[in-house]
Amino acid sequence: MTEFAFPQDLLSEIKTRWQSIGNQHFQLPEDIVLKRLLETCYHASLRTSEQRSVNCVVAYAPLTDIPQGVLQLTNGTIVMSESELVRLSPVTQQRQTVIGCDSWEGWLRIWGFFEYGHAWVQLSAGDPPAVPMQAIDYPPDCLTITIENPGALTISCGRTSLIRLREGRIIVPQKNIFQSLENPLGSFFNQLVNDLLASEDYENVSFITDEENGQRSLLDIFTTTILAIMERIRLRQHGGSIVIVRMPFDEKLIHKTYTASDSTGLANGIIQYKILEDKLRLISTNDCEEVELQRCRAESALRTASQQLIRGMSQIGLLAAVDGAVLLDQNLRIQGFGVRFPVLLPSGATVIDAVTGSEYPCDQWGLRHQSVFSFCNRCTDSIGFIASQDGKVKAVKNSDGQLYFWDGILD
Structure with missing residues (x-):
């Protein structure tokens, strides 16, 4: 040896x-x-x-x-x-x-x-x-x-x-690419979360963030949820893809094999979970007997919110087993699954490894990759995630007219 x-x-x-x-x-x-x-x-x-x-x-x-x-x-x-x-x-x-x-x-x-x-x-x-x-x-x-x-x-x-x-x-681990404003992935998710918080439902809501004591930011919970869905897809060893797109977009770029009714979306569940978590932390700082019942109710509500989020994440992971992509909007609401993207890549189109800077022809990958590449190339306000059957997971994003990918995002 x-x-x-x-x-x-x-x-x-x-x-x-x-x-x-x-x-x-x-x-x-x-x-x-x-x-x-x-x-x-x-x-x-x-x-x-x-x-x-x-x-x-x-x-x-x-x-x-x-x-x-x-x-x-x-x-x-x-x-x-x-x-x-x-x-x-x-x-x-x-x-x-x-x-x-x-x-x-x-x-x-x-x-x-x-x-x-x-x-x-x-x-x-x-x-x-x-x-x-x-x-x-x-x-x-x-x-x-x-x-x-x-x-x-x-x-x-x-x-x-x-x-x-x-x-x-x-x-060597780098700064979280899904939260840093220094790259297109982080910018995309920061904008999604900021838009959510600017909506009428949440514009007056404030959140507690203290990473050292386990109080995660809303952005962290949001992006971790996406990665957890991709981990579920990877573990099934079937492969699959998810595309998140800001609405509205050109419907001619997609063909939905199946549509689904998802009225709220995971994003609202994430915000409600964060609100309940912060509420419980504030209650837990008070040791008076009077708040014990209030604490028990808050714990029950948080447990329910956690279970609902996990069910939603698992559901999206299962839908990815159908040939084609799962399409989510900015609220992580299911717009369709088994989605095809009937748009062709330009002849000689290339994609750049965002970490190494190496450039590759898009057609060196299979149909699942090329399909997501083509949509993200045309729809710049989107991000794609692809899980291969071999367990590798990558993110795809168009930035300033050039297509990039980030490999091994779950490693």
Whole structure:
């Protein structure tokens, strides 16, 4: 077995990123232990168990420093190896159950498993938590390595992603492209949310945002909802596409195989969820017995809003299984599914990778891609999302007359 079969600068990149976070309760292991941990996880990612790929999260932390939800293994010392990770991965859930390990007499040992809180499980899946996030809900800020696909690892400090390893390349997480005004995707979604808040229904509503304490912005909830829908489509391994377009637009550019009646749309559900979440947080700051009934009612209302949002997200994800795209308007209201775009790309049309700047002919992709490319190319006030059957998901947007794509948006 080749030792340390990953980029040589991976270790130094992790240490640099770790130090930039600061204020961690946990420390990185020494270099030789960190290398062995990375090597073990990397080679485990290349293995299969009964034709299933290995997917799990490994956390490096002393057992005594994990506060809750621990299942300790008591059958002697279990040395952590790629074979052990392959064997144990089926009993874990990637976003919830974590394999705990530490260093013991120069070896890595597995001491057991621990659980993340349910609210974090919902949030990390892109679903709106049924209760407001509290500090205790977040993962401990120890070193974690998520094995996602063959050769694909994500190294994190608790909830903060440090480094992603993809196809032998180190990817440093960038600013959220769906919320930053510095790129077309962020500008599009910022404008959608601002237009919603400027409507008569919400113009007098104010929202609380405190990311450090789990109070997410409305924009964050909005964009995370879109990504959670695409994650549902990816997990079905059927492929599918979603196009969001600002109304009105040229109806000649589309052909709806099926139409649906969706009177409100997910966007209004997202806003109501945010209003209820903020209300519950304000109530929870008051410990008087008089507000206990009020708190219970607010919790019930938030739980209902969360369930309604999740049902809506799942519904859109299922509709994407029909050949053709799901078409949503700016309120994330379903305008049709199985939608075809009877518009041709110009001869020799190209699309640019927004990250690398490389330019590709549009016709090098299949019909699903070309269909979304053609619509987004003609309708500049739209954005497309495409999930391939191989699990890759990309976003598509026209900016200043040029078509761009952002690959691996769920990685």
